[in-house]
Amino acid sequence: MSHDKMILKHPLSVRMFHYFLILSFLPLAVTGVLLYFKPLSDAAMHLTMQIHAAAGVALTIACASFFFLAYDRVVLFIKRVFSVSLADLKWFAVLGGYPQKLILRKKVPVPPMGKYNSGQKLFGIFVLIGGSLLILSGWILWGFPHAMPRGFVSLMGDVHLIAGIVLTLFLCVHLFLGVYMFDDFKAMILHGKIPYEEAREMSSLWVRKEVIPISENKC
Amino acid sequence: MNAVAKTYQKGEIPGLIAIRASACKGCDACQRYCPTGAITGSFGATHGIDVDLCLSCGQCLISCPFDAVYETDDAVDQVIANLRDKSVSVVGIIAPAVRVAIGEEFGMKTGSLVTGKLYGSMKKAGFEILDNNFAADLTIMEEGSELISRARHAVFGEKSAHGEPIGPLPQLTSCCPAWVRYVETQCPALIPHLSSAKSPQQMAGTVAKTYGTKVWNKPASQIFTVGIMPCTAKKFEASRPEFTSAYEFNKKQNRETGPAYPDVDVVLTTRDLARLFKKMKIDLAKEADYSPDILFAEYSGAGTIFGNTGGVMEAAVRTAYAVLTGEELANVEFKPVRGLKGVKSASVTLKDAKYGKDVTINLAVVHDMARNIKPIVDDVLAGKSPYHFIEVMNCPAGCINGGGQPIDKSGSSWVEAIRPLFAWK
Numbered sequence: 001m002s003h004d005k006m007i008l009k010h011p012l013s014v015r016m017f018h019y020f021l022i023l024s025f026l027p028l029a030v031t032g033v034l035l036y037f038k039p040l041s042d043a044a045m046h047l048t049m050q051i052h053a054a055a056g057v058a059l060t061i062a063c064a065s066f067f068f069l070a071y072d073r074v075v076l077f078i079k080r081v082f083s084v085s086l087a088d089l090k091w092f093a094v095l096g097g098y099p100q101k102l103i104l105r106k107k108v109p110v111p112p113m114g115k116y117n118s119g120q121k122l123f124g125i126f127v128l129i130g131g132s133l134l135i136l137s138g139w140i141l142w143g144f145p146h147a148m149p150r151g152f153v154s155l156m157g158d159v160h161l162i163a164g165i166v167l168t169l170f171l172c173v174h175l176f177l178g179v180y181m182f183d184d185f186k187a188m189i190l191h192g193k194i195p196y197e198e199a200r201e202m203s204s205l206w207v208r209k210e211v212i213p214i215s216e217n218k219c
Numbered sequence: 220m221n222a223v224a225k226t227y228q229k230g231e232i233p234g235l236i237a238i239r240a241s242a243c244k245g246c247d248a249c250q251r252y253c254p255t256g257a258i259t260g261s262f263g264a265t266h267g268i269d270v271d272l273c274l275s276c277g278q279c280l281i282s283c284p285f286d287a288v289y290e291t292d293d294a295v296d297q298v299i300a301n302l303r304d305k306s307v308s309v310v311g312i313i314a315p316a317v318r319v320a321i322g323e324e325f326g327m328k329t330g331s332l333v334t335g336k337l338y339g340s341m342k343k344a345g346f347e348i349l350d351n352n353f354a355a356d357l358t359i360m361e362e363g364s365e366l367i368s369r370a371r372h373a374v375f376g377e378k379s380a381h382g383e384p385i386g387p388l389p390q391l392t393s394c395c396p397a398w399v400r401y402v403e404t405q406c407p408a409l410i411p412h413l414s415s416a417k418s419p420q421q422m423a424g425t426v427a428k429t430y431g432t433k434v435w436n437k438p439a440s441q442i443f444t445v446g447i448m449p450c451t452a453k454k455f456e457a458s459r460p461e462f463t464s465a466y467e468f469n470k471k472q473n474r475e476t477g478p479a480y481p482d483v484d485v486v487l488t489t490r491d492l493a494r495l496f497k498k499m500k501i502d503l504a505k506e507a508d509y510s511p512d513i514l515f516a517e518y519s520g521a522g523t524i525f526g527n528t529g530g531v532m533e534a535a536v537r538t539a540y541a542v543l544t545g546e547e548l549a550n551v552e553f554k555p556v557r558g559l560k561g562v563k564s565a566s567v568t569l570k571d572a573k574y575g576k577d578v579t580i581n582l583a584v585v586h587d588m589a590r591n592i593k594p595i596v597d598d599v600l601a602g603k604s605p606y607h608f609i610e611v612m613n614c615p616a617g618c619i620n621g622g623g624q625p626i627d628k629s630g631s632s633w634v635e636a637i638r639p640l641f642a643w644k
Contacts, residue, residue, distance in 0.1 A: 035244075035245075035263060038245075038264070038265055041264075042260060042261055042265075043261070043264075045245065045264035045265070046262060046263050047263075048263055049245060049261075049262050049264075050262070050263070050643065053641070053642075053643070141244075142246075142641055142642065143639035143640065143641045144637065144639055145246045145247070146247075146248045146251035146252070146633055146640065147631060147633040147639075148284075148631065148637075149628065149629045149630055149631060150626070150630065150631055151284075151628030151629060152629075153248070153284035154285060154286075154628070157244060157285060
């Protein structure tokens with residue numbers, strides 16, 4: 001494979017889903033923080049809650065659509081984030097080499113990774129489980145707080161809060177690293193492709209085992 | 220609490236129910252249960268309570284999933300202090316719904332009937348016992364007789380025995396203090412329709428401080444009456460300034476020269492009583508059954524069923540049957556008014572032995588006021604109501620699910636089918 005070639009990392013369906021996540025989860029995170037601390041006036045808090053509810057509906061529609069329209073991608077994603085090996089422990093031992101790179105300007109050996117590195121896999125697990133819990137608890141808190149067992153609604157409130165905090169914190173890290181890995185950022189936001197060389201370095205297992213040249217693709 | 224509460228008489232407790240801003244999530248669950256729209260604050264914003272609209276029913280309190288709603292009145296320590304004062308007889312007036320709920324606070328199965336253990340625990344704490352079922356029997360005799368009087372007045376033009384005016388039909392029950400406050404603040408034109416009979420709690424307080432002075436051999440000023448109720452609004456009711464009947468009576472009898480006292484001094488909810496027992500190291504679940512040998516613990520089945528929606532109506536029908544026909548009802552169960560349907564109605568035809576004619580009485584039973592009362596009230600106000608007697612209880616299912624009952628985390632007060640109500644406004 002030529003060195004100046006680009007390879008497709010994020011297909012259109014994934015990029016579309018990601019756009020919807022940006023449009024729904026970012027407002028959800030911001031309004032969620034406001035709803036927790038309640039710093040605004042009655043009218044402003046009301047508007048905040050309305051935005052939160054509307055964004056929640058958008059998030060639910062985006063997730064449901066992706067699940068049904070790109071089921072193969074969902075299965076692949078789940079398979080990838082839950083495939084754990086010793087390499088993941090080694091990756092976490094050096095935190096993917098990022099602190100050394102960012103703080104010490106030093107490059108340390110990092111175990112070879114698949115399409116997602118161990119940190120991204122952990123983020124994926126949290127997004128999958130935390131996001132599902134957020135959506136489920138959000139609908140209960142919005143539509144049924146009066147009609148469900150009181151203790152259950154209270155539990156849903158706690159689940160919503162904890163999952164919201166965890167995912168918002170992850171979001172901050174995700175945004176930082178997303179911009180730091182600018183080629184991947186461009187791929188997700190624009191054309192879906194990353195340079196072959198970068199993929200070979202960052203996701204060597206993926207490139208070696210899964211990526212095939214278009215010329216070899218018989219489909 | 221509002222700085223200026225406009226819908227309260229002097230002495231009444233305003234702002235009995237309040238919302239802790241730090242715990243409120245603005246989810247609007249409480250608003251679904253409020254019969255008067257007293258909950259303020261938009262969806263998402265911290266909620267508050269409009270004291271002037273609030274009925275003190277406590278449905279928001281027992282329904283808030285986040286424990287943000289609380290009571291501002293707590294008489295537990297005051298009652299304990301009186302129990303320790305040997306010169307005072309502390310009379311516990313136990314409502315029917317308390318005995319089937321308080322066991323939950325001591326780890327017993329939900330719905331356990333613990334009358335004997337409750338009596339035993341109260342005796343151990345130092346209470347004299349006046350079962351409110353006894354007073355409920357008094358109430359129903361008054362309320363049933365009043366219904367007959369109103370019906371005979373409407374049908375046969377009969378005048379009252381003492382010349383006082385007779386109220387219009389439909390007669391509305393008056394034992395639910397939240398309902399009475401609803402009428403007074405939302406539709407005062409209906410006040411003449413309310414039964415003039417006091418609630419069982421207030422009758423019990425009056426009896427305790429009049430007849431009870433002979434039973435306990437104490438002046439009324441040394442009798443401290445404690446309503447033990449499933450209801451937060453009963454605290455408000457006891458604080459109403461007009462409820463000093465015992466004092467007025469005793470004064471007329473020249474048995475009273477001191478300052479005025481209320482018929483019921485304080486009210487404890489079921490939750491409060493459980494807390495009192497725990498403070499006094501009394502474990503109700505381990506107490507032996509006790510049966511007090513006193514007239515005030517005698518009662519009929521009519522008083523017992525007061526705590527359920529339809530209970531007052533069923534008891535009233537039994538009484539009306541006996542008074543009108545001069546015979547005892549063979550089957551005392553009147554099933555059309557039982558169950559959790561929002562508005563239940565029935566007709567009973569009774570032979571009025573005095574006039575030798577059949578009288579048909581149309582009855583309605585309403586509970587869960589937040590959802591069911593408006594059309595009933597509108598019909599009565601418009602003069603279109605088909606009913607002659609309407610029982611109203613504020614809380615879903617009646618006093619059994621009152622705002623002062625133990626809070627069951629595995630349930631909610633919602634008695635309709637589960638349906639979503641997505642808040643927006």
